[in-house]
Amino acid sequence: MDLTALLLSRLQFAFTISFHIIFPSFSIGLAAWLTVLEALHLWTGRPTYRQVFEFWLKIFGVAFGLGVVSGIVMGFQFGTNWSVHARMAGPIQGPLLLYETFVAFFLEASFFGILLFGRSRVPPWFYLFSTAMVALGTTFSAFWIMANNSWMQVPVGYVMENGAFVPVDWSKILFSPVLWVRFPHMLLASFLTGAFCVAATGAWYLLRGIFAAEAHIMLRMGLYLAAVLLLVQGFFGHLNGDYVHHYQPVKFAAIEGRWHDEQPAAEVLFAIPDPEAETNHYQIAVPVLGSLIGSMSFDSKEVGLTDFPPQDRPPVIIPFFTFRIMVGCWLVMLLVAWVGSYLIHKGRIEQSRVLLWLTFLSFPLPFIAILTGWYTAEVGRQPWVVYGVLRTADAMTPFLTARTVAISLIVYCVVYSFIFVFGTFYIYRLLRAGPGGRLVQPPAAAIPNRPMSVVDEHPMPGADRVAAGE
């Protein structure tokens, strides 16, 4: 076993999946947002909704395309770097990913073509239906991925036979309570990502004094939606904490930064955990709150990390901090969304440039929250890949050498940086150019199946000039 190869493989998986998750979480939210816009357009007949729809459809096209490209790599990596895990868990995780490919990818692909090029070819109700189907496809995709990961977090419904996980009860796997709190948590996070990006774009236009009508729609719908969803997300976040508390006590202790059993337990707000000394430095803690959060009681005993042998503990520092960053992002977003919604309600949002700036600058927050949330879940699961059953160190392809993985990691870093820098720059250019222009009817030669081509089909006057400038 090559320990460097193991570390590099983990880095590679973390890098590729972090890059990947950015784009689906954005496009899941956007697909739902597009459905809402199209429904509003049909219902009210206001052209502004259509204008906003066409604009976000272009952004959606690019984000969707980048998600597709980076997703293919994920499907291969289980086999290349984690072949022991792939062989053992294949009978359970293979089918879950197969359902994702069969159900979600083809649903997305077929209706996405209509979305991009079918406006003039299908009746309005069918166009709305197609939009909803794309949103449904992205949601299905998220479901099967969460089913996969939830099984790795809390494996159920299997027996071990000949060194492999053999499914005996699929209903336990598909109706695992863990899955049904984590899937909504992820879905809400994606909706919030969409909502905040939309609101931030609206705020940006208002700050620049352009596209006022569209900007108001974006800002109002984005912030109102976020204000509600953030509350629901808080609730599901709590339920997620409950499952961790119940099924993964050592992860819970790491997140809490609790080294020893406490009764009643305090809640550590901030500290620098020291795994060597098994204690926290510079700790700020609230007495009793830990018991309240963990068990909804004032005097419960909460377990500490030292109850578990060191080789079964996750690396404490990462989940401890990533969890706090995630919650911090949630708090800031909550503040922005509520104050913003209040000001919109009072009709004073345009006068409050501070809030517009805050809203604009908060667009990275949902992405950071999603990434840190996943780091908490995944790093907190260590040292296991299938929690409590298969260690990450035992899951790696046994003959993999550090040199091989170093090469692949470098290649992925270079290729990804290259294409994503251009993709992100392109999205930025579209956002800066903004909605507007005439509502271009789709060309006669419709071209579905090219996720990113919508961008070229409806050239923005401003965007083209920027393009020519490079």
Add this chain to the structure above:
Amino acid sequence: MVMFWVAILAVSILLYVLLDGFDLGIGILFGLTRDETRRRAMMSAVAPIWDGNETWLVVAGVVLWGAFPVVYATLFSAFYLPLLLMLAGLILRGVAFEYRYKTERMRWIWDAGFAGGSLVAAFIQGLTVGALVEGLPIANGQYTGGEFGWFSPFAILCGVGLCLGYALLGACWLVKKSEADLRDAAYRLIPYLSVGLLAFLVVVFAYALAENLQVMSQWLERPYLLVFPAIGVIAALVAAASVRHRRDGVPFYMVALIFVAAFGTLAISFWPYMIPFSITIEEAASPHSTLAFMFWGAGVFVFPLMLLYTAISYTVFRGKVRPTAGHY
């Protein structure tokens, strides 16, 4: 149940080879011309469908993982570096479809990515097949070849061969889809590519005889299997005649038939092994509870829908791509 998933896997791989085969082939041919009009026309001939074509690779991958996890784990880890190159190639050629039209100054980069990525992906796929035919070093169900266990002159030869094959398929697709200048250029390429491919087949056959590869024994034991190569020969003759008479629609289907014949030949050479000659289909198959779970949803209901969607997509985009009606 096992056989059902073998069939689904075979159909998925075959569809991938045929569909992505011609668009990778066009990517390879793309590198041979500098003419911007031709390049645009070549892009347009595959632009609407390449993404769907590539999805069949993902389908084959997940079927392999779900139904035959041992094969998925063994092959993907054994071909670590080749697969890395293939994925990088596929990513670069994929983004080229969009990015090349975003810039004038940097277009050469994306064009190089398109041609190079296509070439690398095709080469790796051929190499993989070649290495499998020759037999991977496997002991007790574990790959033992290290980083370069797949490397051999024969595997390299097969890589080159598949590049030629895909290029031929691509040229035939261009003949079918394009007009005037590009069509004529493609017609002129077909004889060269065909002779190259033929030479490759002769060398492969000679090598297999000389090295006494294990696949050969399959053929000696079951001579009736020669029907597949025979189909290939007939298809090649029809293709040659149709090229002579400039029947635009025919060569592509004939070359595709040659690919089907070659695929059938290979599949039967491997039978009943999944990784020749160390892991059989039965050994590799997932437990019944897994196969049944996939069968009663994805297999029976969704798979036909996927085929239907592919058919609809190709029906919508049938006919010639007019060179003047470029979408950019």
